Amino acid sequence: MFHGSRGRWTAVFLLVSILSLSWVTVKVRSALLPVPPEGPGMAYLRGEETKDQSEDLTAGQGEVQPPSGEETKGEGAGQPASEEEPKGAAAAYDFSQPAPEGEAVDNSYFEDAAFVGDSRTDGFLIYSGIGRGKNLTSNGLSIFQLKEKKALTIEGKKYTLLEALALEQYSKVYLSLGVNELGYYDDEGFYLSYCQAIDAIRAVQPEAVIYIQNLIPLNEGMIAQTTGRTYLTNAHLRVYNELIQKVAEEKQVVLLDLYSSFVNEDGELPAEGSKDGVHLSKAYCQQWLAYLQTHTVEFETLYPDGAPRTGETDQGIENGSVIE
Amino acid sequence: MKRKWIIAGALACLLALTACQGKNDPAPTPFQTDLVQDMVEAGGFSETLEELDGDTAFALYKLADYGLVREDLTECAVLRSSGATCEEAAVLIFGGEKGGDAEAMTQVGQALKDYVQSQIDANTDYRPAEIPKLEQALVERRGDTLLLLVANDYQAAQSAIDESSR
Numbered sequence: 001m002f003h004g005s006r007g008r009w010t011a012v013f014l015l016v017s018i019l020s021l022s023w024v025t026v027k028v029r030s031a032l033l034p035v036p037p038e039g040p041g042m043a044y045l046r047g048e049e050t051k052d053q054s055e056d057l058t059a060g061q062g063e064v065q066p067p068s069g070e071e072t073k074g075e076g077a078g079q080p081a082s083e084e085e086p087k088g089a090a091a092a093y094d095f096s097q098p099a100p101e102g103e104a105v106d107n108s109y110f111e112d113a114a115f116v117g118d119s120r121t122d123g124f125l126i127y128s129g130i131g132r133g134k135n136l137t138s139n140g141l142s143i144f145q146l147k148e149k150k151a152l153t154i155e156g157k158k159y160t161l162l163e164a165l166a167l168e169q170y171s172k173v174y175l176s177l178g179v180n181e182l183g184y185y186d187d188e189g190f191y192l193s194y195c196q197a198i199d200a201i202r203a204v205q206p207e208a209v210i211y212i213q214n215l216i217p218l219n220e221g222m223i224a225q226t227t228g229r230t231y232l233t234n235a236h237l238r239v240y241n242e243l244i245q246k247v248a249e250e251k252q253v254v255l256l257d258l259y260s261s262f263v264n265e266d267g268e269l270p271a272e273g274s275k276d277g278v279h280l281s282k283a284y285c286q287q288w289l290a291y292l293q294t295h296t297v298e299f300e301t302l303y304p305d306g307a308p309r310t311g312e313t314d315q316g317i318e319n320g321s322v323i324e
Numbered sequence: 325m326k327r328k329w330i331i332a333g334a335l336a337c338l339l340a341l342t343a344c345q346g347k348n349d350p351a352p353t354p355f356q357t358d359l360v361q362d363m364v365e366a367g368g369f370s371e372t373l374e375e376l377d378g379d380t381a382f383a384l385y386k387l388a389d390y391g392l393v394r395e396d397l398t399e400c401a402v403l404r405s406s407g408a409t410c411e412e413a414a415v416l417i418f419g420g421e422k423g424g425d426a427e428a429m430t431q432v433g434q435a436l437k438d439y440v441q442s443q444i445d446a447n448t449d450y451r452p453a454e455i456p457k458l459e460q461a462l463v464e465r466r467g468d469t470l471l472l473l474v475a476n477d478y479q480a481a482q483s484a485i486d487e488s489s490r
Contacts, residue, residue: 119450123407131379139450226408275371279407282374 093302096249098257099211099295107132107289109296110172114208116161116201117141117176120216120279127282128289134170136161142180143193147200162197166204171299173205174256174292176213178240179278183231191243198251206307209299210253214241216262216288217269222277232278234267252308254297261291352489355415355469357401359488363473364403368481369411373403381414385439385472390431396422410443410454413481414472423468436463436472443474 107130114134115121122137124130138151138161145151150158154167165173175197181190194212201210215237223232241259248255262284264270269277273284280288299307364373376384381402382394398419404412414436422428440461447454462473475481 119407126376126380126384126404127374127406129377129380131383139446274408275406276408281406285406 093297095252095255095302096245098214098255098260099297101294102296104290104293105296106293109293112170113172113174114165114168114170114205115174115176116146116165117174118180120179121174121176123279124285124288127280127285129286130289133174134168136164140180141177142184143177143190143197144181144184144186146177146193146197162200162204165201170205170208172211173201173208174211174213175201176215178215178237178244179218179232182233182236182240183229185231187239187243190240191247194244194247195251198247198253202251202307202309207299209297209302210251211256211292212244212248212253213256214244214259216258216280217264217267219269219271219274219277221268222271222274224277226276227278238267252302254302256291256295258288258291261287352466354467355417355464355471356488357399357415357417359415359471359484360401360403360413362484362488363413363475363481366480366484368413368473368475368477368484369403370476371405371408371411373411373413374406376402376404381416385414385416385435387432387435390435391428392418392422392432396420396428398423409476410447410451410458410474411476412472412474414470416470416472418468418470429465429468429470432470433463433465436470440472440474 110130110132113132114136115125116136117124118137118141119139122135122139125133125135125137136152138149141149141151141161146162147160149160151161152159152164154164159167177194177197178190184190198210198212201208217234218232218237220233223229238259245255247253262269262273269280269284272281274280363369378397378400379394381400382388382392382397384402384404387397388394396418397416399417400415402412402414402416404414416432417423418429418432440458440463444455444458447458457474457476460475460478462471462475462478464471471485473481
């Protein structure tokens with residue numbers, strides 16, 4: 001068809017034209033699509049990142065189906081779906097990013113929530129004014145001990161926090177662990193143990209939204225003045241926060257970025273936020289609560305096709321991270 | 325015979341004196357919520373403590389597990405460390421039926437003692453330096469009021485208690 005030098009140039013010209021037209025079409029379509037609303041209970045799109053997430057969520061299940069009656073989810077409220085947009089494309093939640101800020105819920109939201117953590121979380125439950133939620137905390141607890149340490153006594157019987165978690169059903173589980181682990185210098189072990197913890201929590205609370213909270217910074221100066229624990233450093237804490245973000249993406253749980261909410265310009269917890277550089281003052285616990293109130297996500301938004309089963313999302317890490 | 329009358333008389337006098345002593349012994353002054361701040365000002369604590377409200381105190385001391393309802397706790401003043409130490413001071417005042425119920429007040433005392441023990445258990449490995457303070461914890465009942473004290477300087481705190489009892 002395109003013989004000779006002139007023919008070849010014509011073919012090249014046509015090919016470039018087709019490619020350019022396709023590119024322009026894609027760009028125009030993206031520009032016309034409205035920005036989806038972000039907030040509690042609202043799915044949101046993050047451009048090209050959604051494709052991979054959709055694939056992860058629907059592996060082996062065929063095409064993604066949005067929740068019933070929500071074909072336009074992610075297109076913007078009241079906006080009709082673009083005709084070119086394939087029907088049934090789900091607005092997948094981006095687990096690699098922190099939960100977006102939304103309208104504040106009141107404390108009744110935490111009525112059916114369990115809080116699993118260490119002394120920081122215990123302080124949060126006492127001083128924030130939340131007044132609700134199951135306290136499943138233990139001073140000095142680390143993610144490495146979650147399965148073994150009989151930290152709670154209920155009606156005379158000792159339980160690990162995970163065993164205690166299984167005694168009731170919750171709609172939300174908030175996990176906050178990591179500070180006591182800073183002294184172990186086992187980053188890979190921390191990551192794997194965290195993944196195991198998520199699997200264990202999901203196994204006993206399959207219908208719960210699992211929130212994992214990254215680590216609130218420390219004030220190293222105050223630590224030096226009080227306990228003198230030199231292993232408590234913000235540099236290592238930030239490494240753990242990167243790992244926690246990785247866990248959120250890997251295990252498809254909601255990441256809460258408390259670190260960014262509390263850190264000052266020096267990369268530390270402000271001195272007025274704590275008496276010992278670790279445990280938060282009442283005012284900062286109240287700030288913590290305000291963050292949780294404005295960063296909530298509905299279960300259906302996260303898992304429109306149902307929650308992933310334990311160990312279903314462990315590609316990319318060793319199989320050893322999945323527990324029985 | 326005369327000797328018997330002397331002994332009987334002496335016994336009667338002794339009994340009468342004992343009875344008078346009981347009548348004149350004043351009941352201990354109930355704890356007032358101001359006492360918590362007085363103990364702070366007396367230097368009983370090593371750090372600035374955080375204030376807790378009645379709802380939080382009722383839950384913290386697990387008073388529901390000891391047969392009380394929130395309405396029984398009519399007034400309180402609670403200051404507690406936010407985590408740097410285990411120091412704490414609380415005056416709890418009860419009213420209604422439970423306030424006048426000696427058995428109920430004994431249960432509250434037990435709740436506070438159990439709370440202190442749970443603090444010892446939870447902090448033995450985590451904050452060992454705080455254990456001596458917890459082991460000296462003071463739980464005292466006066467009528468329908470109770471005091472819980474975990475101080476850094478018990479002598480200073482006690483001086484405030486003594487002052488308030490005058």
